Amino acid sequence: MAQQAFTWPKEGNARVPYRVFADPEIYRTERDCVFLGPTWQYLALADELPEPGDYKTTFLGETPVIVTRGEDGQIHAMVNRCAHRGNLVCLKQRGHAKDGLTCVYHAWRYDLAGNLTSVAFRRGVGGKGGMPDSFRLEDHGLKRLRTDTFAGLVFGTLSPDAPPLSDYIGNDIGGRIGRVMRGKPKILGTTSQILHNNWKLYVENVKDTYHASLLHTFFTTFRISRLTTAGGVAIAESGAHHASYTYGEQRGDNAASDQLYSQIHSLHEDYGLKDPRFLDSVDEIGDGITLQILSVFPNFVLQQIHNSIAVRLVLPKGPDETELQWTYIGFEDDDSVMTERRLQQANLVGPAGYVSMEDGAVGGFIQRAIPGAEEECSVIEMGGHEHAPQPTRATEASVRGFWNAWRPLMGL
Protein backbone atom coordinates (compact mmCIF):
# COMPACT_ATOMS: atom_id res chain seq x y z
CA MET A 1 0.00 0.00 0.00
CA ALA A 2 1.14 3.49 -0.82
CA GLN A 3 0.35 4.72 2.65
CA GLN A 4 2.96 2.60 4.42
CA ALA A 5 5.95 4.72 3.49
CA PHE A 6 4.01 7.93 3.51
CA THR A 7 3.04 10.30 6.28
CA TRP A 8 1.12 13.44 5.47
CA PRO A 9 3.02 16.66 6.34
CA LYS A 10 2.31 18.11 9.77
CA GLU A 11 0.96 21.34 8.23
CA GLY A 12 -2.13 19.37 7.19
CA ASN A 13 -4.17 20.56 4.22
CA ALA A 14 -1.84 23.52 3.64
CA ARG A 15 0.80 21.16 2.22
CA VAL A 16 0.29 18.59 -0.54
CA PRO A 17 3.11 16.18 -1.40
CA TYR A 18 3.64 16.13 -5.18
CA ARG A 19 3.71 12.32 -5.16
CA VAL A 20 -0.09 12.25 -4.90
CA PHE A 21 -0.19 13.46 -8.50
CA ALA A 22 2.29 10.93 -9.87
CA ASP A 23 2.41 7.73 -7.81
CA PRO A 24 0.73 4.78 -9.61
CA GLU A 25 -0.04 3.12 -6.27
CA ILE A 26 -1.87 6.17 -5.01
CA TYR A 27 -3.76 6.28 -8.29
CA ARG A 28 -4.73 2.63 -7.85
CA THR A 29 -5.86 3.17 -4.25
CA GLU A 30 -7.82 6.22 -5.31
CA ARG A 31 -9.80 4.18 -7.79
CA ASP A 32 -11.10 1.95 -5.00
CA CYS A 33 -11.33 4.51 -2.19
CA VAL A 34 -12.53 7.61 -4.05
CA PHE A 35 -14.18 6.65 -7.33
CA LEU A 36 -15.60 3.32 -6.17
CA GLY A 37 -15.86 4.66 -2.62
CA PRO A 38 -18.61 6.61 -0.82
CA THR A 39 -18.79 9.49 -3.29
CA TRP A 40 -21.53 10.57 -5.71
CA GLN A 41 -20.36 11.19 -9.27
CA TYR A 42 -22.11 12.95 -12.10
CA LEU A 43 -23.44 10.60 -14.79
CA ALA A 44 -25.82 12.55 -17.03
CA LEU A 45 -28.40 15.24 -17.40
CA ALA A 46 -31.77 13.61 -16.75
CA ASP A 47 -33.01 15.29 -19.94
CA GLU A 48 -30.34 13.58 -22.02
CA LEU A 49 -32.39 10.41 -21.68
CA PRO A 50 -35.98 11.50 -22.27
CA GLU A 51 -37.53 8.24 -23.53
CA PRO A 52 -37.64 4.73 -22.04
CA GLY A 53 -34.87 2.78 -23.77
CA ASP A 54 -32.54 5.79 -24.14
CA TYR A 55 -29.05 5.10 -22.85
CA LYS A 56 -25.62 6.66 -22.65
CA THR A 57 -22.27 5.35 -21.51
CA THR A 58 -19.90 7.11 -19.16
CA PHE A 59 -17.45 6.35 -16.36
CA LEU A 60 -17.25 6.18 -12.60
CA GLY A 61 -13.57 7.06 -12.44
CA GLU A 62 -12.26 4.60 -15.02
CA THR A 63 -15.05 2.06 -14.50
CA PRO A 64 -17.37 1.98 -17.53
CA VAL A 65 -21.02 2.67 -16.76
CA ILE A 66 -24.32 2.51 -18.67
CA VAL A 67 -27.07 4.96 -17.77
CA THR A 68 -30.58 4.15 -19.02
CA ARG A 69 -34.14 5.40 -18.88
CA GLY A 70 -36.08 2.26 -17.95
CA GLU A 71 -39.52 1.12 -19.01
CA ASP A 72 -40.65 2.42 -15.62
CA GLY A 73 -39.48 5.92 -16.56
CA GLN A 74 -36.78 5.79 -13.89
CA ILE A 75 -33.07 6.37 -14.48
CA HIS A 76 -30.91 3.29 -13.91
CA ALA A 77 -27.15 2.89 -13.99
CA MET A 78 -25.08 -0.27 -14.21
CA VAL A 79 -21.45 -1.18 -14.67
CA ASN A 80 -20.90 -1.68 -18.41
CA ARG A 81 -19.45 -5.17 -18.05
CA CYS A 82 -21.29 -8.34 -18.98
CA ALA A 83 -21.88 -10.65 -16.01
CA HIS A 84 -20.78 -13.57 -18.19
CA ARG A 85 -17.22 -12.92 -19.39
CA GLY A 86 -16.77 -9.26 -18.77
CA ASN A 87 -17.36 -7.81 -22.22
CA LEU A 88 -18.56 -4.22 -22.64
CA VAL A 89 -22.32 -4.49 -23.10
CA CYS A 90 -22.88 -1.08 -24.69
CA LEU A 91 -20.28 0.06 -27.20
CA LYS A 92 -21.80 3.36 -28.33
CA GLN A 93 -21.71 6.66 -26.49
CA ARG A 94 -25.45 6.91 -26.67
CA GLY A 95 -28.36 5.14 -28.24
CA HIS A 96 -31.79 3.70 -27.88
CA ALA A 97 -32.40 0.11 -26.77
CA LYS A 98 -36.14 -0.29 -26.43
CA ASP A 99 -35.85 -4.07 -26.14
CA GLY A 100 -33.11 -4.03 -23.56
CA LEU A 101 -29.36 -4.51 -23.74
CA THR A 102 -27.66 -7.42 -25.48
CA CYS A 103 -24.01 -8.34 -25.11
CA VAL A 104 -22.48 -8.86 -28.56
CA TYR A 105 -20.14 -11.63 -27.40
CA HIS A 106 -22.61 -14.40 -26.44
CA ALA A 107 -25.94 -12.56 -26.74
CA TRP A 108 -26.77 -12.48 -23.05
CA ARG A 109 -29.67 -10.10 -22.66
CA TYR A 110 -30.46 -7.62 -19.91
CA ASP A 111 -33.42 -5.38 -19.26
CA LEU A 112 -32.94 -1.61 -18.90
CA ALA A 113 -32.45 -1.99 -15.15
CA GLY A 114 -29.60 -4.45 -15.68
CA ASN A 115 -31.45 -7.67 -14.81
CA LEU A 116 -30.34 -10.69 -16.85
CA THR A 117 -33.37 -11.81 -18.87
CA SER A 118 -31.98 -14.53 -21.12
CA VAL A 119 -28.89 -16.59 -21.88
CA ALA A 120 -28.40 -17.86 -25.44
CA PHE A 121 -28.55 -21.68 -25.69
CA ARG A 122 -29.26 -21.85 -21.96
CA ARG A 123 -30.67 -25.38 -22.41
CA GLY A 124 -27.93 -26.34 -24.87
CA VAL A 125 -28.54 -27.95 -28.24
CA GLY A 126 -30.35 -31.26 -28.56
CA GLY A 127 -30.12 -31.83 -24.84
CA LYS A 128 -26.34 -31.39 -24.82
CA GLY A 129 -24.41 -28.51 -23.30
CA GLY A 130 -26.17 -25.53 -21.84
CA MET A 131 -26.14 -24.12 -18.36
CA PRO A 132 -26.44 -26.37 -15.32
CA ASP A 133 -29.84 -26.40 -13.59
CA SER A 134 -28.31 -24.53 -10.69
CA PHE A 135 -27.76 -21.43 -12.85
CA ARG A 136 -30.18 -18.67 -11.87
CA LEU A 137 -30.67 -15.60 -14.06
CA GLU A 138 -31.34 -13.43 -11.03
CA ASP A 139 -27.84 -14.10 -9.67
CA HIS A 140 -26.15 -12.68 -12.77
CA GLY A 141 -27.40 -9.19 -13.47
CA LEU A 142 -25.17 -6.24 -14.31
CA LYS A 143 -23.66 -4.64 -11.22
CA ARG A 144 -26.03 -1.83 -10.31
CA LEU A 145 -25.20 1.67 -9.14
CA ARG A 146 -27.32 3.68 -6.75
CA THR A 147 -28.57 6.69 -8.68
CA ASP A 148 -30.29 9.88 -7.66
CA THR A 149 -31.12 13.15 -9.38
CA PHE A 150 -30.51 16.66 -8.09
CA ALA A 151 -31.77 19.69 -10.06
CA GLY A 152 -31.85 17.61 -13.24
CA LEU A 153 -28.33 16.24 -12.71
CA VAL A 154 -28.04 12.46 -12.36
CA PHE A 155 -25.41 11.18 -9.96
CA GLY A 156 -24.40 7.61 -9.18
CA THR A 157 -22.34 5.65 -6.70
CA LEU A 158 -21.32 2.03 -6.25
CA SER A 159 -20.98 2.44 -2.50
CA PRO A 160 -23.73 1.56 -0.04
CA ASP A 161 -22.04 3.93 2.40
CA ALA A 162 -22.58 7.18 0.50
CA PRO A 163 -25.19 9.30 2.31
CA PRO A 164 -28.35 10.31 0.41
CA LEU A 165 -27.39 12.60 -2.49
CA SER A 166 -29.07 15.73 -1.12
CA ASP A 167 -27.28 15.28 2.21
CA TYR A 168 -24.00 14.67 0.37
CA ILE A 169 -24.33 17.93 -1.57
CA GLY A 170 -25.78 19.89 1.35
CA ASN A 171 -28.18 22.85 1.42
CA ASP A 172 -25.71 25.63 0.69
CA ILE A 173 -24.03 24.09 -2.37
CA GLY A 174 -27.36 22.56 -3.39
CA GLY A 175 -28.95 26.01 -3.49
CA ARG A 176 -26.12 27.28 -5.65
CA ILE A 177 -26.67 24.41 -8.09
CA GLY A 178 -30.39 25.20 -8.11
CA ARG A 179 -29.89 28.88 -8.94
CA VAL A 180 -28.19 27.85 -12.20
CA MET A 181 -30.24 24.76 -13.11
CA ARG A 182 -33.53 26.65 -13.11
CA GLY A 183 -35.24 25.13 -16.13
CA LYS A 184 -35.39 22.20 -18.48
CA PRO A 185 -31.90 22.05 -19.98
CA LYS A 186 -31.27 22.05 -23.71
CA ILE A 187 -27.85 20.80 -24.86
CA LEU A 188 -26.01 23.24 -27.12
CA GLY A 189 -23.02 21.00 -27.75
CA THR A 190 -20.20 19.02 -26.19
CA THR A 191 -16.44 18.91 -26.33
CA SER A 192 -13.60 17.27 -24.49
CA GLN A 193 -9.99 17.96 -23.68
CA ILE A 194 -7.14 15.58 -23.01
CA LEU A 195 -5.05 17.03 -20.20
CA HIS A 196 -1.57 15.70 -19.56
CA ASN A 197 -1.86 15.82 -15.81
CA ASN A 198 -3.32 14.01 -12.84
CA TRP A 199 -7.05 14.62 -12.44
CA LYS A 200 -6.57 16.29 -9.06
CA LEU A 201 -4.45 19.05 -10.57
CA TYR A 202 -7.45 20.06 -12.67
CA VAL A 203 -9.81 19.85 -9.69
CA GLU A 204 -7.42 21.99 -7.66
CA ASN A 205 -7.42 24.51 -10.50
CA VAL A 206 -11.22 24.63 -10.50
CA LYS A 207 -11.29 25.22 -6.75
CA ASP A 208 -8.44 27.73 -6.82
CA THR A 209 -10.08 31.15 -6.70
CA TYR A 210 -6.70 32.83 -6.30
CA HIS A 211 -5.41 32.14 -9.82
CA ALA A 212 -8.38 33.28 -11.89
CA SER A 213 -7.42 36.89 -12.54
CA LEU A 214 -3.68 36.18 -12.50
CA LEU A 215 -3.29 33.28 -14.94
CA HIS A 216 -6.25 34.31 -17.07
CA THR A 217 -5.12 37.68 -18.29
CA PHE A 218 -8.07 38.12 -20.62
CA PHE A 219 -10.35 38.61 -17.62
CA THR A 220 -8.09 41.13 -15.96
CA THR A 221 -7.39 43.13 -19.05
CA PHE A 222 -11.07 43.87 -19.61
CA ARG A 223 -11.94 44.32 -15.94
CA ILE A 224 -14.30 41.38 -16.32
CA SER A 225 -13.15 39.89 -13.06
CA ARG A 226 -10.45 40.89 -10.68
CA LEU A 227 -9.91 39.68 -7.18
CA THR A 228 -10.90 43.24 -6.28
CA THR A 229 -14.42 42.78 -7.63
CA ALA A 230 -16.88 41.63 -4.98
CA GLY A 231 -17.24 37.94 -4.53
CA GLY A 232 -16.29 35.06 -2.32
CA VAL A 233 -16.23 31.34 -1.92
CA ALA A 234 -18.73 29.01 -0.29
CA ILE A 235 -17.33 25.73 0.96
CA ALA A 236 -19.10 22.65 2.31
CA GLU A 237 -18.30 21.91 5.94
CA SER A 238 -16.30 18.83 4.94
CA GLY A 239 -14.44 20.93 2.40
CA ALA A 240 -15.56 18.54 -0.32
CA HIS A 241 -17.62 20.90 -2.47
CA HIS A 242 -17.30 24.58 -3.24
CA ALA A 243 -18.82 27.47 -5.16
CA SER A 244 -16.90 30.62 -5.95
CA TYR A 245 -18.95 33.61 -7.02
CA THR A 246 -18.37 37.07 -8.38
CA TYR A 247 -20.72 40.03 -8.61
CA GLY A 248 -20.91 41.84 -11.90
CA GLU A 249 -20.34 45.40 -10.85
CA GLN A 250 -16.92 46.58 -9.89
CA ARG A 251 -17.72 47.46 -6.30
CA GLY A 252 -14.96 49.80 -5.36
CA ASP A 253 -12.31 51.99 -6.78
CA ASN A 254 -11.05 51.07 -10.24
CA ALA A 255 -7.97 53.25 -9.94
CA ALA A 256 -6.95 51.60 -6.69
CA SER A 257 -7.53 48.22 -8.27
CA ASP A 258 -5.47 49.16 -11.33
CA GLN A 259 -2.64 50.14 -9.05
CA LEU A 260 -2.79 46.78 -7.28
CA TYR A 261 -2.57 45.04 -10.62
CA SER A 262 -0.10 47.37 -12.27
CA GLN A 263 2.88 45.40 -10.98
CA ILE A 264 1.48 42.16 -12.33
CA HIS A 265 2.19 40.98 -15.84
CA SER A 266 -1.42 40.50 -16.74
CA LEU A 267 -2.63 44.05 -17.23
CA HIS A 268 -2.65 45.50 -20.73
CA GLU A 269 -4.20 48.94 -20.62
CA ASP A 270 -4.12 49.58 -24.35
CA TYR A 271 -5.89 46.44 -25.41
CA GLY A 272 -9.47 46.92 -26.56
CA LEU A 273 -11.97 44.63 -28.24
CA LYS A 274 -12.95 45.54 -31.81
CA ASP A 275 -16.24 43.68 -31.55
CA PRO A 276 -17.24 43.22 -27.91
CA ARG A 277 -20.74 41.93 -28.72
CA PHE A 278 -19.75 38.47 -27.56
CA LEU A 279 -19.54 39.79 -24.02
CA ASP A 280 -23.11 41.16 -24.01
CA SER A 281 -24.67 39.36 -21.10
CA VAL A 282 -27.83 39.61 -19.06
CA ASP A 283 -28.43 38.90 -15.39
CA GLU A 284 -30.72 36.00 -16.18
CA ILE A 285 -30.87 34.77 -12.60
CA GLY A 286 -31.42 38.22 -11.18
CA ASP A 287 -29.09 38.05 -8.20
CA GLY A 288 -26.18 40.01 -9.67
CA ILE A 289 -23.80 37.04 -9.65
CA THR A 290 -22.08 36.92 -13.04
CA LEU A 291 -19.61 34.12 -12.41
CA GLN A 292 -20.09 30.99 -10.38
CA ILE A 293 -17.76 28.02 -10.50
CA LEU A 294 -19.04 25.13 -8.43
CA SER A 295 -17.62 21.71 -7.73
CA VAL A 296 -19.08 18.56 -6.21
CA PHE A 297 -16.45 16.16 -4.89
CA PRO A 298 -14.71 14.42 -6.46
CA ASN A 299 -14.97 15.35 -10.13
CA PHE A 300 -18.03 17.38 -11.10
CA VAL A 301 -18.05 21.06 -12.06
CA LEU A 302 -20.98 23.35 -12.84
CA GLN A 303 -20.06 26.62 -14.48
CA GLN A 304 -21.98 29.86 -14.92
CA ILE A 305 -19.74 32.36 -16.67
CA HIS A 306 -22.09 35.19 -17.54
CA ASN A 307 -24.68 33.36 -19.67
CA SER A 308 -22.43 30.43 -20.58
CA ILE A 309 -23.55 27.43 -18.58
CA ALA A 310 -21.79 24.10 -18.76
CA VAL A 311 -21.29 20.95 -16.77
CA ARG A 312 -17.80 19.52 -16.72
CA LEU A 313 -16.79 15.99 -15.80
CA VAL A 314 -13.17 15.28 -14.86
CA LEU A 315 -12.30 11.69 -15.76
CA PRO A 316 -9.03 10.09 -14.69
CA LYS A 317 -7.24 8.23 -17.49
CA GLY A 318 -4.07 7.26 -15.68
CA PRO A 319 -1.81 8.90 -13.08
CA ASP A 320 -0.82 11.63 -15.52
CA GLU A 321 -3.71 11.87 -17.96
CA THR A 322 -7.24 13.24 -17.62
CA GLU A 323 -10.19 13.72 -19.90
CA LEU A 324 -12.20 16.85 -19.27
CA GLN A 325 -15.69 16.57 -20.78
CA TRP A 326 -17.82 19.66 -21.31
CA THR A 327 -21.56 19.77 -21.95
CA TYR A 328 -22.84 23.27 -22.73
CA ILE A 329 -26.47 23.92 -22.03
CA GLY A 330 -29.21 26.46 -22.36
CA PHE A 331 -32.81 26.05 -21.33
CA GLU A 332 -35.92 25.09 -23.25
CA ASP A 333 -37.47 28.52 -22.81
CA ASP A 334 -34.45 30.40 -24.22
CA ASP A 335 -35.33 32.54 -27.22
CA SER A 336 -32.96 32.79 -30.20
CA VAL A 337 -31.30 35.91 -28.77
CA MET A 338 -30.52 34.10 -25.53
CA THR A 339 -29.19 31.05 -27.38
CA GLU A 340 -26.94 33.28 -29.50
CA ARG A 341 -25.69 34.98 -26.33
CA ARG A 342 -24.78 31.62 -24.79
CA LEU A 343 -22.96 30.56 -27.97
CA GLN A 344 -21.03 33.83 -28.11
CA GLN A 345 -20.03 33.62 -24.47
CA ALA A 346 -18.93 30.00 -24.91
CA ASN A 347 -15.86 31.67 -26.49
CA LEU A 348 -14.75 32.37 -22.93
CA VAL A 349 -14.52 28.71 -21.95
CA GLY A 350 -13.60 25.28 -23.27
CA PRO A 351 -10.37 24.20 -24.98
CA ALA A 352 -10.15 27.48 -26.94
CA GLY A 353 -11.71 29.65 -24.25
CA TYR A 354 -10.36 33.15 -23.78
CA VAL A 355 -10.35 32.59 -20.02
CA SER A 356 -9.99 28.83 -19.71
CA MET A 357 -7.43 27.95 -22.37
CA GLU A 358 -4.64 28.21 -19.80
CA ASP A 359 -6.35 25.75 -17.46
CA GLY A 360 -5.84 23.05 -20.06
CA ALA A 361 -2.11 23.55 -19.94
CA VAL A 362 -1.18 24.62 -16.43
CA GLY A 363 -1.81 21.19 -14.88
CA GLY A 364 0.55 19.69 -17.44
CA PHE A 365 3.18 22.28 -16.54
CA ILE A 366 2.99 21.15 -12.90
CA GLN A 367 3.00 17.47 -13.88
CA ARG A 368 6.19 17.97 -15.90
CA ALA A 369 7.89 19.63 -12.93
CA ILE A 370 7.18 16.77 -10.50
CA PRO A 371 10.00 14.30 -11.34
CA GLY A 372 12.49 14.54 -8.50
CA ALA A 373 10.06 16.42 -6.26
CA GLU A 374 7.83 13.53 -5.18
CA GLU A 375 8.73 14.09 -1.54
CA GLU A 376 8.31 17.86 -1.71
CA CYS A 377 5.08 19.74 -1.20
CA SER A 378 3.02 22.52 -2.70
CA VAL A 379 2.23 25.43 -0.37
CA ILE A 380 -1.46 26.19 -0.03
CA GLU A 381 -1.62 28.94 2.58
CA MET A 382 -3.47 31.85 0.96
CA GLY A 383 -6.26 32.73 3.36
CA GLY A 384 -4.74 30.72 6.22
CA HIS A 385 -4.85 27.04 7.05
CA GLU A 386 -8.57 26.40 7.34
CA HIS A 387 -11.15 25.60 4.71
CA ALA A 388 -14.01 27.76 5.96
CA PRO A 389 -15.99 29.93 3.51
CA GLN A 390 -14.41 33.34 2.87
CA PRO A 391 -15.82 36.62 1.55
CA THR A 392 -12.89 36.99 -0.84
CA ARG A 393 -11.37 35.01 -3.66
CA ALA A 394 -7.80 35.87 -2.64
CA THR A 395 -7.71 32.57 -0.80
CA GLU A 396 -6.97 28.90 -1.33
CA ALA A 397 -9.49 27.74 1.27
CA SER A 398 -11.48 25.61 -1.15
CA VAL A 399 -8.33 23.86 -2.39
CA ARG A 400 -7.59 22.91 1.24
CA GLY A 401 -11.19 21.76 1.46
CA PHE A 402 -10.59 19.28 -1.36
CA TRP A 403 -7.68 17.71 0.50
CA ASN A 404 -9.68 17.68 3.70
CA ALA A 405 -12.23 15.49 1.93
CA TRP A 406 -9.75 13.36 -0.05
CA ARG A 407 -7.35 12.44 2.77
CA PRO A 408 -9.74 10.52 5.05
CA LEU A 409 -10.99 8.47 2.07
CA MET A 410 -7.39 7.57 1.28
CA GLY A 411 -6.31 7.00 4.88
CA LEU A 412 -3.69 9.73 4.55
Added chain:
Amino acid sequence: MDLAEIARRLELETLYTDYAACLDSDALERWPEFFTEDCRYRVTSAENYEAGLPLGLIYATSQNMLRDRINALREANIYEPQRYRHLISGIRIEPPRTAGVSPASGDSPDLLKVTANFLVVRTMQDGGMCLFAAGRYVDRVARTEAGWKFARKDVVLDSRQIDTLLAIPL
Protein backbone atom coordinates in the same frame (compact mmCIF):
# COMPACT_ATOMS: atom_id res chain seq x y z
CA MET B 1 -14.59 21.93 -67.55
CA ASP B 2 -14.37 25.18 -69.45
CA LEU B 3 -11.62 27.72 -69.01
CA ALA B 4 -13.65 29.86 -66.61
CA GLU B 5 -14.19 26.84 -64.37
CA ILE B 6 -10.52 25.92 -64.49
CA ALA B 7 -9.58 29.48 -63.60
CA ARG B 8 -12.03 29.46 -60.69
CA ARG B 9 -10.68 26.17 -59.39
CA LEU B 10 -7.14 27.52 -59.49
CA GLU B 11 -8.26 30.65 -57.66
CA LEU B 12 -9.93 28.62 -54.93
CA GLU B 13 -7.00 26.24 -54.57
CA THR B 14 -4.79 29.28 -54.17
CA LEU B 15 -7.16 30.62 -51.51
CA TYR B 16 -6.82 27.43 -49.44
CA THR B 17 -3.08 27.22 -49.98
CA ASP B 18 -2.63 30.82 -48.86
CA TYR B 19 -4.95 30.25 -45.89
CA ALA B 20 -2.81 27.33 -44.70
CA ALA B 21 0.42 29.25 -45.28
CA CYS B 22 -0.91 32.17 -43.23
CA LEU B 23 -1.72 30.03 -40.19
CA ASP B 24 1.37 27.85 -40.48
CA SER B 25 3.81 30.74 -40.81
CA ASP B 26 2.50 32.62 -37.76
CA ALA B 27 1.15 35.43 -39.91
CA LEU B 28 -1.95 35.41 -37.73
CA GLU B 29 -2.65 39.13 -38.16
CA ARG B 30 -3.42 38.39 -41.81
CA TRP B 31 -5.83 35.56 -40.98
CA PRO B 32 -8.98 37.74 -40.61
CA GLU B 33 -8.32 39.13 -44.11
CA PHE B 34 -9.35 35.78 -45.57
CA PHE B 35 -12.91 36.47 -44.38
CA THR B 36 -15.71 38.87 -45.25
CA GLU B 37 -16.64 41.58 -42.75
CA ASP B 38 -19.85 39.84 -41.70
CA CYS B 39 -18.37 36.34 -41.79
CA ARG B 40 -19.21 33.44 -39.53
CA TYR B 41 -16.43 31.18 -38.29
CA ARG B 42 -16.95 28.18 -36.08
CA VAL B 43 -14.83 25.25 -34.89
CA THR B 44 -16.92 22.27 -33.88
CA SER B 45 -16.87 18.47 -33.81
CA ALA B 46 -18.51 16.10 -36.28
CA GLU B 47 -20.59 14.87 -33.36
CA ASN B 48 -22.07 18.33 -32.75
CA TYR B 49 -22.31 19.12 -36.46
CA GLU B 50 -24.19 15.94 -37.31
CA ALA B 51 -26.54 16.38 -34.35
CA GLY B 52 -27.30 19.92 -35.47
CA LEU B 53 -25.96 21.35 -32.22
CA PRO B 54 -24.86 24.98 -32.62
CA LEU B 55 -21.90 25.11 -30.19
CA GLY B 56 -18.55 26.37 -31.42
CA LEU B 57 -15.24 25.94 -29.60
CA ILE B 58 -14.43 29.16 -31.42
CA TYR B 59 -17.54 31.03 -32.52
CA ALA B 60 -17.28 34.34 -34.34
CA THR B 61 -19.86 36.32 -36.25
CA SER B 62 -17.70 39.09 -37.67
CA GLN B 63 -14.24 39.70 -39.05
CA ASN B 64 -13.55 41.95 -36.07
CA MET B 65 -14.20 39.05 -33.71
CA LEU B 66 -11.46 37.18 -35.57
CA ARG B 67 -9.16 40.17 -35.07
CA ASP B 68 -10.01 40.12 -31.35
CA ARG B 69 -9.16 36.42 -31.23
CA ILE B 70 -5.70 37.10 -32.66
CA ASN B 71 -5.14 40.09 -30.38
CA ALA B 72 -6.00 37.94 -27.38
CA LEU B 73 -3.60 35.21 -28.53
CA ARG B 74 -0.86 37.78 -28.94
CA GLU B 75 -1.51 39.88 -25.84
CA ALA B 76 -3.51 38.01 -23.24
CA ASN B 77 -3.60 34.23 -23.56
CA ILE B 78 -0.80 32.07 -22.25
CA TYR B 79 0.21 28.96 -24.16
CA GLU B 80 3.41 27.24 -25.09
CA PRO B 81 5.15 28.10 -28.34
CA GLN B 82 3.82 25.80 -31.05
CA ARG B 83 3.35 25.63 -34.78
CA TYR B 84 0.87 23.99 -37.10
CA ARG B 85 1.31 22.32 -40.46
CA HIS B 86 -1.96 22.25 -42.37
CA LEU B 87 -2.40 19.69 -45.16
CA ILE B 88 -5.50 20.66 -47.10
CA SER B 89 -6.72 18.45 -49.90
CA GLY B 90 -9.81 17.21 -51.66
CA ILE B 91 -11.25 20.65 -52.35
CA ARG B 92 -14.77 20.17 -53.72
CA ILE B 93 -16.69 23.01 -55.28
CA GLU B 94 -20.41 22.49 -55.36
CA PRO B 95 -21.70 23.47 -58.79
CA PRO B 96 -23.27 26.93 -58.67
CA ARG B 97 -26.91 27.11 -59.65
CA THR B 98 -26.67 28.87 -62.95
CA ALA B 99 -30.45 28.98 -63.26
CA GLY B 100 -30.58 31.68 -60.64
CA VAL B 101 -29.87 32.23 -57.00
CA SER B 102 -31.48 29.76 -54.64
CA PRO B 103 -33.00 31.82 -51.86
CA ALA B 104 -32.48 29.06 -49.33
CA SER B 105 -28.77 28.47 -49.85
CA GLY B 106 -27.77 31.82 -51.27
CA ASP B 107 -25.73 29.96 -53.88
CA SER B 108 -24.71 31.91 -56.93
CA PRO B 109 -21.65 31.97 -59.17
CA ASP B 110 -20.24 34.49 -56.69
CA LEU B 111 -21.12 32.57 -53.51
CA LEU B 112 -20.01 28.96 -53.59
CA LYS B 113 -20.23 26.08 -51.21
CA VAL B 114 -16.78 24.56 -50.93
CA THR B 115 -15.64 21.67 -48.78
CA ALA B 116 -12.09 20.48 -48.16
CA ASN B 117 -10.28 17.98 -45.97
CA PHE B 118 -7.55 19.00 -43.58
CA LEU B 119 -4.95 17.42 -41.35
CA VAL B 120 -3.05 19.55 -38.87
CA VAL B 121 0.20 18.41 -37.28
CA ARG B 122 1.14 20.41 -34.18
CA THR B 123 4.77 20.73 -33.16
CA MET B 124 5.68 22.03 -29.72
CA GLN B 125 8.84 23.95 -28.82
CA ASP B 126 10.55 20.80 -27.51
CA GLY B 127 9.97 19.05 -30.83
CA GLY B 128 7.08 16.90 -29.66
CA MET B 129 4.64 16.39 -32.53
CA CYS B 130 1.11 15.11 -32.69
CA LEU B 131 -1.63 14.71 -35.23
CA PHE B 132 -3.60 17.52 -33.66
CA ALA B 133 -6.66 17.72 -35.87
CA ALA B 134 -8.36 16.00 -38.78
CA GLY B 135 -11.61 17.01 -40.35
CA ARG B 136 -13.17 19.06 -43.08
CA TYR B 137 -13.99 22.63 -43.85
CA VAL B 138 -17.57 23.34 -44.85
CA ASP B 139 -17.36 26.80 -46.34
CA ARG B 140 -19.21 29.49 -48.22
CA VAL B 141 -16.77 31.36 -50.37
CA ALA B 142 -17.75 34.75 -51.78
CA ARG B 143 -16.26 36.56 -54.76
CA THR B 144 -15.50 40.12 -53.70
CA GLU B 145 -13.64 43.05 -55.20
CA ALA B 146 -10.64 41.90 -53.21
CA GLY B 147 -10.89 38.33 -54.43
CA TRP B 148 -12.41 35.20 -52.93
CA LYS B 149 -13.22 35.46 -49.20
CA PHE B 150 -14.74 33.09 -46.68
CA ALA B 151 -18.25 34.26 -45.87
CA ARG B 152 -18.68 31.27 -43.62
CA LYS B 153 -16.33 28.60 -42.40
CA ASP B 154 -17.34 25.61 -40.32
CA VAL B 155 -14.25 23.71 -39.16
CA VAL B 156 -15.68 20.27 -38.48
CA LEU B 157 -13.29 18.13 -36.43
CA ASP B 158 -13.57 14.36 -36.74
CA SER B 159 -12.74 13.94 -33.05
CA ARG B 160 -14.42 15.52 -30.07
CA GLN B 161 -11.12 15.53 -28.19
CA ILE B 162 -8.72 18.44 -28.21
CA ASP B 163 -5.23 17.76 -26.93
CA THR B 164 -4.54 20.27 -24.12
CA LEU B 165 -5.89 23.41 -25.79
CA LEU B 166 -6.78 25.05 -29.08
CA ALA B 167 -4.96 28.36 -29.42
CA ILE B 168 -3.98 28.99 -33.04
CA PRO B 169 -7.06 28.84 -35.29
CA LEU B 170 -7.62 25.99 -37.72
